[in-house]
Amino acid sequence: MNEPEKAYKILVVDDIPDNIKLIRNVLYGRDFNISVATDGKQALNIAAIRDFDLFILDIAMPDMDGYEVASKLRLDTRTADVPIIFVTAKTFPTDLAKGFEVGGSDYITKPFNTTELLARVMNHLELKRSKDIIKFQNNDLKELLHTQKKLLSIVSNDLQDPYVKALRNANKLLTRFTSISNEEKIELINEIQQANQIGYDLTLELNEWSQIFSDKLTFKPVNLALNKVIAFSIDQIKEFKKAQKIQIIYEKKNDLSLLADEHMLKRIFFHLLHNAIKFTKPGGDVIISCILTENDAEITVYDTGKGIERDIAESLFQADFFHNSQGTEGETGLGLGLKIVKRYVQKHGGRIWVESMPGIGSDFKFTIPLVRV
Ligand SMILES: Nc1ncnc2c1ncn2[C@@H]1O[C@H](COP(=O)(O)OP(=O)(O)O)[C@@H](O)[C@H]1O
């Protein structure tokens, strides 16, 4: 769940364009983002793909009346909690009772008083915003709690292993220094070096994680050339031995400039590419692509790796779900990378999800909103 946006989004539904115009005039000049629909079906279609903070519904409409629209909106989890104000010429108590029965939050009778309409609209919008903020903060706190628990388990388990191994080998080297061959010495030193590298990498990942969750990282968006960021990220990942055995392709678009935080965007690519090569066998492919939708740049990091089981893929970005498995060459990890990536994406107001088929590969997709000037 992302932080609630600033401008309130309202959908006005009425079959008579003049009525829509009248309501638009009342709402004009405020920080509202207004969409309109002239019949119930159209309203439901728009509400199915866009988020709203309020619906203003006419009751008497041909084909599907306002009551039916309201009850359908209540059935969809995306719109179930969005307030509905009926604007109606009907004033019989039974009509109003029906309006509340089907999930209406309020009503106003036509011809309406503009001050009253505006006051009711503002009341419901502010109430909805407060609820959204509480929901957002609740989610955030839940995530923080799970994060702290995970942190404790990492410090007490995962972090110990490499250091125990390094210490054991260093002791072996010291106590048997004169009795073992040079080859054995080199092997022990190599193992110490590898264990230390693993331990050090773990502390780096923990450090990145703690910085995000303690809000130490400031978000500094600037205009960035996406091509350059991706070229940098591919070079960076190619430093890993395994990445050199996997084809990494960028389906380059014309120069696209994004308003994004450079450090965070690079870290998003690092983690996604790192996973892509970790879970793909040598000889496989990793492809990065970007398409533009109406409001966002949608970026995909695709791999031909081992894929993810459906139930795991669905939960992978949930705050209370920690999952990690070994890479195709036994690589280990803490299971924090995607949590970090999700936070970075959210800082940009974007979304992240995965589409995957076990044995075929995975598409990790995220959006960065386009800021049009
Ligand atoms: N590209 C991928 N292909 C298959 N599985 C993946 C991929 N990316 C992530 N996963 C799964 O999600 C888990 C969590 O990933 P992540 O948060 O990056 O942690 P880590 O890489 O440390 O395990 C991985 O252990 C793996 O099971």
Ligand SMILES: [Mg+2]
């Ligand atoms: Mg990872």
